[in-house]
Amino acid sequence: MKEDVLREFGWAEMDRQHRSLVGAIEFLAAGPRQRTADLVELRRIVDEMGHHFAWEESEMETSGYPDLALHHSDHHRQLQNLQDLAKLVDLGRQSLDVDFFMACRDWIFRHIRSMDGNFVLFRQDREAWDLQRELQAWEYAAHMATFPD
Numbered sequence: 778m779k780e781d782v783l784r785e786f787g788w789a790e791m792d793r794q795h796r797s798l799v800g801a802i803e804f805l806a807a808g809p810r811q812r813t814a815d816l817v818e819l820r821r822i823v824d825e826m827g828h829h830f831a832w833e834e835s836e837m838e839t840s841g842y843p844d845l846a847l848h849h850s851d852h853h854r855q856l857q858n859l860q861d862l863a864k865l866v867d868l869g870r871q872s873l874d875v876d877f878f879m880a881c882r883d884w885i886f887r888h889i890r891s892m893d894g895n896f897v898l899f900r901q902d903r904e905a906w907d908l909q910r911e912l913q914a915w916e917y918a919a920h921m922a923t924f925p926d
């Protein structure tokens with residue numbers, strides 16, 4: 778499902794960091810394409826993203842969030858992809874195009890809506906989070922039961 782609205786949670790610091798990241802990507806997308814300038818801004822975004830992920834993960838640690846490892850691996854994969862891309866742009870083997878910006882925005886929106894959303898739910902409403910967990914386990918079991926032994 779495509780989503781064009783950045784989900785906000787009413788957690789001021791988190792919402793601010795998300796807006797800033799999306800804003801930076803939209804700013805880069807709108808600018809003229811010049812490899813050197815793109816590269817500087819892309820590296821700055823990778824940096825900002827790394828800081829945001831580290832902040833979010835430390836909040837998870839403080840809250841004793843059980844899905845920290847899973848969340849971290851999604852962060853790590855995305856950061857790695859962007860770092861690899863920055864290297865290719867630096868080598869002149871790749872230029873930033875509309876597909877890149879769309880994919881990046883899509884990933885951020887999706888990650889915020891699903892994974893960050895789960896963490897925020899855990900912090901704000903533990904009972905609802907537990908319930909959601911049970912439901913997921915139940916759906917998984919029901920799904921597995923449809924396969925023959």
Ligand SMILES: [Fe+2]
Pocket residue numbers: 833848852888892893
């Ligand atoms: Fe996250």
Ligand SMILES: [Fe+2]
Pocket residue numbers: 795829833889893
């Ligand atoms: Fe986030």
